[in-house]
Amino acid sequence: MIQLDDLDRAILKLLKQDARLTISELAERLNRPESTIHFRIKKLIEKGVIDRYTIILGEPLKPKSVVAVYIETEIPVIEDFLEKYINHITKTLSMLPNVLAVAKSGRNGIMALIGGETEEQIEKFVDDTIRTLPSLRRVEVFPFTSIVKGKDVIGFLVDV
Amino acid sequence: MIQLDDLDRAILKLLKQDARLTISELAERLNRPESTIHFRIKKLIEKGVIDRYTIILGEPLKPKSVVAVYIETEIPVIEDFLEKYINHITKTLSMLPNVLAVAKSGRNGIMALIGGETEEQIEKFVDDTIRTLPSLRRVEVFPFTSIVKGKDVIGFLVDV
Structure with a gap:
């Protein structure tokens, strides 16, 4: 089983709501350095936690x-x-x-x-x-x- | 009922597969100018055809x-x-x-x-x-x- 911490979960929640949020927007909202956010998202994709990005039709x-x-x-x-x-x-x-x-x-x-x-x-x-x-x-x-x-x-x- | 042409549908299909595709990547794949792709996506969002961007978990x-x-x-x-x-x-x-x-x-x-x-x-x-x-x-x-x-x-x- 994969280990996710609160920051991982917070990133995933925000991207689920709006996957267009940039690294710097995420960094600001979560009050963390951009490098941290960038690294976490990279890891989440590598581990397959984020499978892919998509659009929802209206x-x-x-x-x-x-x-x-x-x-x-x-x-x-x-x-x-x-x-x-x-x-x-x-x-x-x-x-x-x-x-x-x-x-x-x-x-x-x-x-x-x-x-x-x-x-x-x-x-x-x-x-x-x-x-x-x-x-x-x-x-x-x-x-x-x-x-x-x-x-x-x-x-x-x-x-x- | 909303009118979508082939280009709109092609853009939507590509974004459904991968919403991280940039305007320039879409322009290249669909062989259209970036300005056209940009305009179409803007319209698709304005009309609510694209509701929002999200991630799929793995x-x-x-x-x-x-x-x-x-x-x-x-x-x-x-x-x-x-x-x-x-x-x-x-x-x-x-x-x-x-x-x-x-x-x-x-x-x-x-x-x-x-x-x-x-x-x-x-x-x-x-x-x-x-x-x-x-x-x-x-x-x-x-x-x-x-x-x-x-x-x-x-x-x-x-x-x-």
Whole structure:
């Protein structure tokens, strides 16, 4: 396990809020010399604590509506088919720009985060694209009424 | 709806991959003058297309295991209680550092993304902290075996 001290954490917190902060701005806010901040950030990147810098997209590009969909396939007699079929579904979903995220869950489940203009439009997408897939045991839609923690996740995930 | 052209999209794609790219690096990669790139980024920020710049945290800080948990409360006779109770649960969960994201789903549902060292440890957390809440109709855990699209979302959401 990696050891981070208070200064490392303070730097990470500030960069999470605004990664455009310069070394000298960070130094001023944290009341430390620029050389210290520079060295710490270098180490944090080297150790992989900071993976990369990115942008979060704003309202104009964010879908108005978001749902989580859980998909569960039947378990075939020949187990080898299952993995291939799950891979096929996750790949197909991953290629669609309105599908924001896809995770495999257990041996025969998939959880996907899907965006759209309205909940009805997403429901139609689920009916047309997901419920028509063969050998599904269950498809359940969880519409998001509001995101309480991790609000920015949609602007992070959305494709351009 | 906002109008983005190919250059805007190309800039956004590059900044999503690496927000540390300088104006001159972007200009070179996209074969456009620096002044154009500078102007476009300025506009993208002004219009709110770029919301903000951030960092993604790497493996050392990421939980080894992640699950989605769906929680559904009973619907009380006095509806006013429902909203307050849902708010109470979402707020309580949001304060916990191992709870990466929380969304309200429908009128009486909550979806949370929870990280931990192992699936067993998260299951224990769910048993101790969530299943003990009163008036729940349903608690279902969806363990993530792998994230196929949106891999970086955990490094984006994790607290420091």
